[in-house]
Amino acid sequence: MNDCDGHRPWSRRRVLGLSAAGLGLAGLAGPLGGAMARSSSAAEIDGVPLPFDPTAGLRAFNHGRLIQEGGRAVRVFEVRARSLTLPLRRATRFKAWTLDGTVPGPSLRARVGERLRVIFHNDDSTSHSLHFHGVHPAAMDGIEPVLFNGSRTYEFDLPSAGLYPYHCHVAPVTRHVGKGLFGLLIVDPLQPRPPADELVLVMGGYDLRNEGHNDLYAFNGIPDHFHRQPIRIRQHQLVRLYLLNMVEFDGPLTFHIHANDFEILRQGSRGEFRERADVITLGVAERQILEFRYPFPGRYMFHPHQDQVAEKGCMGLFEVVAA
């Protein structure tokens, strides 16, 4: 077995080192690493511990296992669906459907040219599936339900770099996605992008009473988590944000950062091109890569500019630490 250490910019060894520092970049421990250590013990709402730490999930990339089969690279992942009770607010508990115990599910990371193999286990009493965006044969499209205790392997080639959402596609899809069964597959280009503090933010909504509209919203699963626990980044540091909108029921949402603008690395089959903005619009399942640096220390909000969505939990802060 060959592990992915040949995949230099995001080798497993490097990621383990980084997760120890809690950062997307080596050499940035110190004040930020300390902040992360605090945040993992602070993953709670009013004293109720969260079953996962959204702050840790920001910079957690699952590289799977890279093997060689018949002369080609196959990247293998295992993902499990299961139910979990999530504290969303002080007196709000929600029975979520999770992948590997988190909402969103794991940020899977592969490289263009590899073959993807995702072994999906359904440990939940409800049927689920994994449907990946991207180009693949019909048999790998993930629309057939996988029953309780069942497994299914989804396997196809990754011919194009980019960001690809994945989600359960069992009907009603609004409910299966709205209860947490979604995530992001990052397919890195052959030529690695420059080093950066890399973050994943996924917007989701919660229809608490199954009424066809969202009562709460969140970045990375827990409403207002990054408002309570700001995301610490370093002044002048290049931040690369992998951003996905998986909010059902609502129209397109925007994403806005305060006191700065960002470069959008627009994704397309003919390569990336860049533009500058401080607001970007994402329909459901749309995603983009944003890059920015904060020139001044301080706290800065980020949120959809649909302020009614921001006010119901989809709000966070960057805490920019002086270099």
Ligand SMILES: [Cu+2]
């Ligand atoms: Cu499902």
